[in-house]
Amino acid sequence: MKTTNIYTGSLSTIVMKLLNEHDSMYGYQIVKRVIEITHGELQITEGALYPCLHKLEAAGFVEVSYAMIGRRTRKYYKLTEKGTRETVKKLAELERYIQNMRALIHPKFRQAE
Amino acid sequence: MKTTNIYTGSLSTIVMKLLNEHDSMYGYQIVKRVIEITHGELQITEGALYPCLHKLEAAGFVEVSYAMIGRRTRKYYKLTEKGTRETVKKLAELERYIQNMRALIHPKFRQAE
DNA sequence: AGTAATGCATAAAATATTTATGTATATTTG
C-alpha cells in the first residue's frame, strides 16, 4: 500500500498564495520556491504544476504574460482580482482544515461543543 | 472549476487516529464521530470510507471483528501493532504538512534558513 | 404505514497526482 500523499488537494492553494506574495511568477520559479521554503520536503512536480496553472488560467484566476530571456520564452503568471478573492477563500479553507485536523488529532484542542 | 478538496489525502490519517483513540470502531461510527468533531464541516462519505478501511485491512494495519446487534451485523475495526506504528508515522507526516503549509502561507512563521 | 436513521458495500464518473517523456536553451565544470 503506497502511502497516500497528504499534500494532494493543496497544490492550487500553495500556488495561489505564492502568486499573491510575489505579484508575478513563472512555473519553474514556483517549483524552486516551494523546495526552498519547505527545505526540500515538498517537491512540486511539473506534471502537476503546469496543468494546475492552466486550470487557474482557464478559470480566470491568473493571467499570463511572456518575457524573452535570451532566446527562451518565459511564461509569467499573475493573480487577477478574481484570483485574489479566490485565494482568500482558499486560505480560509486551509485554516479551517488545520483547525479541524487539530481537533481530530489532538482531542485536547477540541473546541467547546 | 470545482474547487479541489483540501481533505483529499488525509482520510487514512483521520481514520487511523480515531481508531488509535477509540481502540475499536465501526464505519458508521467513524462517519458520525468526524461530523461531531468538525461540527459538520467534514463529512466523510461512505464511498470513500469503506474502500479506505478495506485497504487498511489488506495492508495489515487494522483487524476486523464482527458483532451482532439485534439481527444486524456490525463490523469493528481495530488497529494492529503494525497499524499503530503506521499511525505514528502518519501523524508525524501531518505535523510536517501543517508546518510546511504554515511556512508557505505565513512567511513570518518560516523556519530559519 | 411511511420516513428517517443505522449499517454495510460497490461501481461509475470525476478529480488529482506521479511518472515518464519530449523539446530546447543556458550554464557550469572537468
Added chain:
DNA sequence: CAAATATACATAAATATTTTATGCATTACT
C-alpha cells in the same frame, strides 16, 4: 570544449483518491 547540469515549457499514460449514485437490509420514530 564537451559533457553534465540547470533552466523552462509541456503533455500523456498510469495511478490514486474521492464524489456521486445506487443497492440491500434492519431499526426507530411519528
